[in-house]
Amino acid sequence: MASELIKYLRDLSHLAFPFNCFGCKSALDEGESPICDDCRAHLPRTHYWRQNENTVERLFWGRIKLVRATSYLFFTKGGIVQEMMHQLKYNSRPEVGQILGGYFGMELDDSWYSDIDVIVPVPLHKDKLKKRGYNQCDSIVVGLAQEMKKSFRLNAVQRIRSNESQTKKGRFERWVNVNEHFAVTEPDFLTGKHILLVDDVVTTGATIEACASAILLVPGAKVSIATIACPNPV
Ligand SMILES: [Zn+2]
Numbered sequence: 001m002a003s004e005l006i007k008y009l010r011d012l013s014h015l016a017f018p019f020n021c022f023g024c025k026s027a028l029d030e031g032e033s034p035i036c037d038d039c040r041a042h043l044p045r046t047h048y049w050r051q052n053e054n055t056v057e058r059l060f061w062g063r064i065k066l067v068r069a070t071s072y073l074f075f076t077k078g079g080i081v082q083e084m085m086h087q088l089k090y091n092s093r094p095e096v097g098q099i100l101g102g103y104f105g106m107e108l109d110d111s112w113y114s115d116i117d118v119i120v121p122v123p124l125h126k127d128k129l130k131k132r133g134y135n136q137c138d139s140i141v142v143g144l145a146q147e148m149k150k151s152f153r154l155n156a157v158q159r160i161r162s163n164e165s166q167t168k169k170g171r172f173e174r175w176v177n178v179n180e181h182f183a184v185t186e187p188d189f190l191t192g193k194h195i196l197l198v199d200d201v202v203t204t205g206a207t208i209e210a211c212a213s214a215i216l217l218v219p220g221a222k223v224s225i226a227t228i229a230c231p232n233p234v
Contacts, residue, residue, distance in 0.1 A: 019032075019034065021034065021035060021036040021039055022035050022083065022084050022099075023036065023039035023080035023081075024036060025083070034095065034096070035084070035100075040103070042080075043073055043080075043081070043103070044076070044079070044081060044232070045074075046071050046072065046073065046074055048070040048071055049070040049107070049108050049109065049112050050109070055233055057069040059202070060205055060208075063205070063209050064209050064213055064216065064223070065216065065223075066212065066223055067115075067194065067222050067223065069224060069225035069226075070108075070226055071226070071230035072226070072229065073230075074229070074231070075229035075231050075232070081228075084100065085200060085201060088100075088139075089132075089136045094134045094138070094139040097143065097200070098139040098142050098143035100140065100228050101139065101141065101142065101143025101144040101146075101198075101228070102143035102144070102147050103143075104144060104147075104228065105143060105145075105146065105148045108147075108148065108226075113150070113224075115194055116150060116195070116196045117150075117194050117195065118151050118153055118156075118189075118193055119144055119145050119148070119151070119152040119153075119195075119196045119198060120141070120153050120195050120198065121137030121138050121141045121198050122157075122199040122208060122211050123157050123159045124136075124137075125159045125160070125161065126159075135154075136200050137200055138154050140228055144196075144198065150196075153186065153189065155185060156184065156185060156190055157182055157184050157185065158184075159181075159182055160173075160180065160181055161180055171187075171217060173214055174211075174213035174217070175210060176206060180210075182210055182211045182214040183214060184215060187218045190215060190218045191218055191220055192219070193221060193222070194222040194223075195221060195222065195224070196225075196226055197212055198226050199225075200227060201227055201228065201230065202227040202229075203230075203231060208225055
C-alpha cells in the first residue's frame with residue numbers, strides 16, 4: 001500500500017514537474033538519463049583528443065606550455081550544447097556537468113590521460129560561488145575523475161580580486177586581468193605532478209591561460225587542459 005502511494009505521488013509530481021532532457025527539453029521517461037538517448041547520440045563531438053596540434057592546443061601556442069589540450073563538444077548558438085551549458089551554469093543543475101564529464105571520460109583514450117596525476121577545476125571567485133552555490137567546473141571534474149579513475153582536488157587553486165590582496169603577490173600567482181588573479185593554495189601537493197585543468201568552455205583562453213600559468217609556477221608541475229565545450233572553430 002505504502003509503495004503504491006509513493007508511486008502515485010511520484011507519478012503525480014512527474015505530471016506537475018515533468019522531467020525534461022537537458023538538451024532538447026523533450027519529456028523523459030522515468031529512469032531515463034537526464035540527457036536523452038537521441039541528444040547523447042548526436043552530441044557534436046570535436047574528437048580533438050585524437051588529434052595532435054588540434055585547434056584548442058593551437059590556441060595556447062606561444063602563450064603557455066601545455067602537455068595536451070582538448071574540448072569535448074562544439075558549442076553553437078542555439079544548439080543543445082549551449083542549452084546544456086546554460087542549465088549547468090545558470091539554472092542550478094550541476095548534475096549536467098557530472099553527466100557530461102562522465103561521457104567525456106568514457107570517450108577519452110587511456111593513452112590520452114594515463115600520465116595525469118590529478119584533476120583540478122578552474123576556480124570561481126568566492127562571491128560568485130556564494131551567488132551560484134556551486135562551481136560548475138567541480139561537477140565536470142567529478143564526472144571525469146570517476147570515469148578516468150583519477151584523483152581530483154577541488155580547492156588547489158583560488159581566484160582572488162586584486163583589492164583583497166593586502167600582502168605582496170605570492171610566488172604562485174598569476175594575473176588574469178587588472179582585477180583578478182589565480183593563486184595556488186596547495187603548491188606542495190601539486191609539486192612534480194601532471195595536472196589536468198578543467199573548465200566548462202574555452203573561448204579566448206585568457207582565463208585558462210592565467211590559471212595554468214599560476215600552476216606552472218609550482219616546481220615540476222605540468223598542465224593539460226580539458227573543457228566540455230569550445231566554439232567551432234575556436
Ligand atoms: Zn534530448
